Amino acid sequence: MVDITSSQLSGPQGPKPRKALSRRNILLYGTLFVVTVYYALPLYVMIVTSLKGMPEIRLGNIFSPPVEVTFEPWVKAWAQACTGLTCDGLSTGFWNSVRITIPSVILSIVIASVNGYALANWKFKGADAFFTILIFGAFIPYQVMLYPIVIMLREIGLYGSLTGLVIVHTIFGMPILTLLFRNYFTSLPEELFKAARVDGAGFWGIYFRIMVPMSLPIFTVAMILQVTGIWNDFLFGVVYTRPESYPMTVSLNNIVNSTQGVKEYNVNMAATIITGLVPLTIYFVSGKLFVRGIAAGAVKG
Amino acid sequence: MNKSVEIKNLDLEFGAVKVLQNLNLDIGKGEFLVLLGSSGCGKSTLLNCIAGLLDVTAGQIHINDKNVTWAEPSERGIGMVFQSYALYPQMNVEGNLSFGLKNAKLPKDEIAKRIKRASEILQIEPLLKRKPAALSGGQRQRVAIGRALVRDVDVFLFDEPLSNLDAKLRADLRVEIKRLHQNLGNTMVYVTHDQIEAMTLADRIAIMRGGQIMQLDSPEEIYGRPVNKYVAGFIGSPSMNFLEGRIEGDVFLVGDLAIPLAGYEFASGNAVSGEASLGIRPEHVVTGELVGNAPFQIDIDVSLIEPTGSDTLVDCEVAGHPFRVRMDGQAKIKVGERLRLGLDLSKASLFDKTSELRL
Numbered sequence: 311m312v313d314i315t316s317s318q319l320s321g322p323q324g325p326k327p328r329k330a331l332s333r334r335n336i337l338l339y340g341t342l343f344v345v346t347v348y349y350a351l352p353l354y355v356m357i358v359t360s361l362k363g364m365p366e367i368r369l370g371n372i373f374s375p376p377v378e379v380t381f382e383p384w385v386k387a388w389a390q391a392c393t394g395l396t397c398d399g400l401s402t403g404f405w406n407s408v409r410i411t412i413p414s415v416i417l418s419i420v421i422a423s424v425n426g427y428a429l430a431n432w433k434f435k436g437a438d439a440f441f442t443i444l445i446f447g448a449f450i451p452y453q454v455m456l457y458p459i460v461i462m463l464r465e466i467g468l469y470g471s472l473t474g475l476v477i478v479h480t481i482f483g484m485p486i487l488t489l490l491f492r493n494y495f496t497s498l499p500e501e502l503f504k505a506a507r508v509d510g511a512g513f514w515g516i517y518f519r520i521m522v523p524m525s526l527p528i529f530t531v532a533m534i535l536q537v538t539g540i541w542n543d544f545l546f547g548v549v550y551t552r553p554e555s556y557p558m559t560v561s562l563n564n565i566v567n568s569t570q571g572v573k574e575y576n577v578n579m580a581a582t583i584i585t586g587l588v589p590l591t592i593y594f595v596s597g598k599l600f601v602r603g604i605a606a607g608a609v610k611g
Numbered sequence: 612m613n614k615s616v617e618i619k620n621l622d623l624e625f626g627a628v629k630v631l632q633n634l635n636l637d638i639g640k641g642e643f644l645v646l647l648g649s650s651g652c653g654k655s656t657l658l659n660c661i662a663g664l665l666d667v668t669a670g671q672i673h674i675n676d677k678n679v680t681w682a683e684p685s686e687r688g689i690g691m692v693f694q695s696y697a698l699y700p701q702m703n704v705e706g707n708l709s710f711g712l713k714n715a716k717l718p719k720d721e722i723a724k725r726i727k728r729a730s731e732i733l734q735i736e737p738l739l740k741r742k743p744a745a746l747s748g749g750q751r752q753r754v755a756i757g758r759a760l761v762r763d764v765d766v767f768l769f770d771e772p773l774s775n776l777d778a779k780l781r782a783d784l785r786v787e788i789k790r791l792h793q794n795l796g797n798t799m800v801y802v803t804h805d806q807i808e809a810m811t812l813a814d815r816i817a818i819m820r821g822g823q824i825m826q827l828d829s830p831e832e833i834y835g836r837p838v839n840k841y842v843a844g845f846i847g848s849p850s851m852n853f854l855e856g857r858i859e860g861d862v863f864l865v866g867d868l869a870i871p872l873a874g875y876e877f878a879s880g881n882a883v884s885g886e887a888s889l890g891i892r893p894e895h896v897v898t899g900e901l902v903g904n905a906p907f908q909i910d911i912d913v914s915l916i917e918p919t920g921s922d923t924l925v926d927c928e929v930a931g932h933p934f935r936v937r938m939d940g941q942a943k944i945k946v947g948e949r950l951r952l953g954l955d956l957s958k959a960s961l962f963d964k965t966s967e968l969r970l
Contacts, residue, residue: 501694504664505691
């Protein structure tokens with residue numbers, strides 16, 4: 311039997327047909343492909359090289375996959391590579407970085423979130439001036455403050471210690487994190503805050519019971535920003551610590567830039583990947599929340 | 612009358628902007644007072660001052676004969692319901708209801724008792740374990756009212772509680788709020804810009820404009836005898852018709868018409884004369900068979916018709932002024948037709964041309 315409805319209609323009907331190979335699609339996917347290759351190729355080269363032995367690398371085919379897969383360079387980068395005087399690889403630097411990053415991230419986020427909450431919800435006298443000064447701090451180049459902070463840390467006896475570096479990281483994270491939290495808390499409905507006040511909750515009660523539970527996305531964003539920022543930091547690490555407590559980035563630099571002997575490209579590549587693994591993992595694990603936090607303000611009760 | 616809320620010489624300024632100016636207001640025990648006005652008139656600000664969410668610049672607020680001007684919101688014996696419900700999204704309904712009670716460190720069995728009572732009154736028992744996101748707008752607002760209810764306070768403050776709901780739900784919940792007030796007998800202060808809500812709910816309405824109360828009276832009085840032209844135009848939908856003219860002796864002259872003032876009660880008791888505007892509500896114009904009884908009659912041309920079902924609104928012109936008439940929904944009328952209107956000034960209002968005050 312003939313389909314009655316379609317036989318009665320003439321002319322365009324139903325969904326508009328689309329060509330799979332239109333000019334628009336070719337351009338779109340072509341561009342995406344080129345950009346992907348541009349970013350993925352160096353990573354590919356790094357991984358491939360790190361799995362080759364030195365004789366194979368000397369052949370010069372950097373794009374070819376390893377004939378004989380070896381994890382020797384990775385082990386060496388982690389445990390044996392020489393960083394200046396000592397030869398225990400990245401492991402010391404890794405644990406130093408962990409000991410720097412975790413307290414810095416927690417401390418800076420805790421302080422900044424309370425700051426942001428106070429600025430957004432409890433309009434105290436001089437709040438605007440305070441906020442302006444804080445934001446201004448975000449635009450002062452680090453180099454200007456480098457030496458004064460050395461002196462200050464020396465005076466309070468923290469120069470060269472991990473504690474000193476943690477304090478420096480916390481302070482430098484403050485402007486941008488406070489701005490982040492303030493804007494997020496401002497975007498939450500003000501009536502929630504009012505309702506909680508009528509319900510008799512105080513400053514900390516509202517913060518812990520109302521605000522924090524609603525703010526997972528922004529805490530994630532702050533965490534990612536801080537972890538990557540502090541983990542990747544080189545300048546503060548090299549300026550404010552001593553060689554035995556250098557963070558991983560400094561160790562990596564010392565391995566890669568050491569001038570004695572042969573350049574072990576495979577070890578260098580492996581060391582670089584290991585160093586980058588932490589921020590990379592953080593991104594992959596919390597990417598979804600990160601996007602939600604960046605698009606914050608869309609959280610409705 | 613026992614006073615529940617007293618506001619004395621209240622001023623509130625945001626920087627250089629004076630939002631409330633020397634405002635005085637007494638609200639009786641068990642009274643339902645509606646603060647009505649267009650947006651920006653300071654009505655919500657006033658409510659926030661009563662709640663203690665805003666610090667006042669000058670003046671005093673007393674609740675239950677206690678000066679609470681400096682008291683925290685939770686210490687004032689008030690419960691508040693917000694336009695956006697303001698339910699805590701991460702807590703379920705029970706958590707929302709108990710949050711304030713837990714903050715007040717009430718014993719567990721007392722909390723359970725109060726939640727039970729409130730949820731029975733508002734019929735939200737089946738919802739207690741749900742999160743606010745899983746509730747409809749009407750249910751959310753019920754929970755929000757419940758949150759005020761469990762606090763067991765004397766004064767309820769409503770900040771446009773129905774504005775986020777659709778028209779049907781709004782009408783339903785309006786009735787429920789009125790019933791709640793009848794059953795509980797608490798003092799309620801209710802902010803709205805919706806005059807229907809104001810007229811149906813209020814014992815007294817305070818019409819606000821520019822941070823001041825223009826008129827504080829019963830709904831009937833505000834509707835029937837507005838104190839000035841602003842109130843007259845604001846209350847009533849469709850709004851009042853105004854004819855600009857002159858009072859001379861016992862007639863009102865507009866264009867070439869002379870409308871007799873017989874039956875009009877002047878505010879001062881004595882007739883006055885001079886420039887004035889005459890306000891007549893569309894529903895107070897007589898049409899059809901009863902026209903013959905009206906003291907003044909006029910023929911007009913119908914220029915536009917708006918049928919609403921229950922009644923029909925007719926647009927026309929009287930002495931060069933746009934004029935609307937409310938007719939029965941059954942009325943058969945066409946554009947361009949001639950219609951005879953009857954005016955009776957006993958229900959009309961006269962306002963002074965310059966001061967805009969009622970004459």
